Amino acid sequence: MFKVYKNANDLPPAWGEITAENHFMKRDTLKKLEMVNPCKQQYHLHEAKKMALVVYELKLDLFTFSRYLSFKILVRIIGIPLSVSSCGYAIGDQENMEDFHQYIKSLKGFYIILNTQDELKMARGDTLPTYKLKIRWSTLEDYISSMRSNYRYRLKKATKRFSDVKMEVLEDNNLFGEDLYRLYEEVYSRSNEKLEKLSMDFFRRFPSKIIKFTLNEESIAFVQLVEHDKELVFLFGGFKHQLNQDYDLYINMLLEIIHYGIKKGFESIDLGQTAEETKSKVGASKCSKYMCLHHSNSFMNFVLNRLVSRFSYKDYRVAHHVFKGEEDEDPAGEMS
Template identity: 45%
Template sequence: MNNMETYNTIDELEHVWDKQFKIDSISSFESLKNLEKNNPCFQRYHVDFNTNSFIIDYKININIFKFKGPFNLRFPLNIIGMPFSVSKKGYSFSNLEKYIKHTKGFKLILNSDNNLDFPKGYTLPSCVLDLNFKSFNDYLNSMRSSYRYRLKKSLCKGGPIHIEEIENSSFDQKLYNLYLQVYMDSKEKLEKLSIDFFKTYPSKIFVFKLKEKTVAFVQLVHNGDELIFLFGGFNKKINLEYDIYLNMLLFMVKYGIENNFKSIDFGQTAEESKLKVGCTYKKKYMYLHHHNPLVNRILSKIIPYFSYKPYSISHKVFKE
């Protein structure tokens, strides 16, 4: 554990981070520097130069009953994870368990695998679509008839919508208000990002227009052969009339296929809609730990009460 060095800003690691520690686009220096500016939450970077491994943690007050309806109990926690709402882990350190056992206080590990010996619960799962299709039509034709009919109907309703890519710097208040609509209606409110995040975060932004009026947007990240749906927003007042949200998902499927991505990570919310376009669940786990063994035993008893309850209906979207 003595090999871990701690830094309070990513700038201190500017010349070595991407070469030694970056594992994907989300964990790049550019991404983390942007988050320090646009979502500051006392980020720290613990690195082992001998093994090229890292742990990112940050500190916020979190409602531990976030997934349990009206209950609200905010608690200051050190969280090991990426400092915004993505399904990626915030560490690459194989000895994470040993490291945590040697640190004091509460620790919450988010989006982890099912392999740590700590009190465990579910967090929001990610919805992933494998793109084993030659074309968008091949994708549609691979579906069972009832699902294919629903999506074709949605495409017809969204026919008048025009989609175009914009420069991130052009992200304006109207687009930001669409993001805020989705954020305010979300049951799983996490961080609220600033407009500057969308203007500067390394990503691609596509806007959906109806008669020159912007009605939606999606923010995408190219992560090797994986496409990541980061954030979006849409006009909920006309969503049913034009099936805007479903057309957003279908645009991303088409974009992913045409740009030769192998999979799309659609993120961790609105599971029902995403599963109905063919996504599969990728379970994610959260762990709590405290250096006091008695507290840990209590945590193991109560963690099911604030664990996320996954969507339970199975959808057989594709033909056998």
């Protein structure tokens, strides 16, 4: 039987054993999220069959990925109460997958399961893919040199534009101020794929590294990173949109993340979701993600199955051959 917990403090050691591979499902991480992003979190655990899932509530626009439709409704989400690409469930033994399906179907109400792979046999649509970069270079210069000429030229051009910008890692995240938070709000307000808006308290209290970029002593951008074993994860960032073209802010933010990952010896970098074109042009590979929908009402579930394509994200489908040794012809041409 599943047992439901409403407080991460109450989770038994079995939770940690089942979710060990997912940094964002660790008890300490979930405890922090309860403080900085409370959204009626629940934790469902079946110790004997080694199954665990995180559930939270969110008022969501079902047609987030549509330009023309909008319908906001309170839903329960199986996922991490944070806009990351990790899924919110763990199954220790794949032989229990059918039991997991049946448990989700037994839950009352409307559920969305975010960032799944292809193992759940439910009404399914595409959601934002994540972009990952495997690190195989010892310096940033080696990374840039490994690129085909058009991409290499574009990044060198971007770094020259950034020569007057200073970078620093915040010694204490409590130094994350209103100026940086406004940069996050600016990016959030421009986003076409909004989920939840995080508070300034989140950036100050969630365990992470924050790199600040300044120009003439003014904050113009930041990135927030999480170090998880051998992988570096890009969580959130912000930047002055009006300066983006003149200073290639976003490209340089990604380059600094890559530089940080190389220096610190990480094996891979999760550059997160959104901005697919730019991330693919710095050499990151797309990892497709899906979302599954289920409603306990059979008629509503039938409707969801028919409409799931309307909820789905239409992703960026151009293939970029960024590095030497990849295909000789690049249909996408130079970086824009």
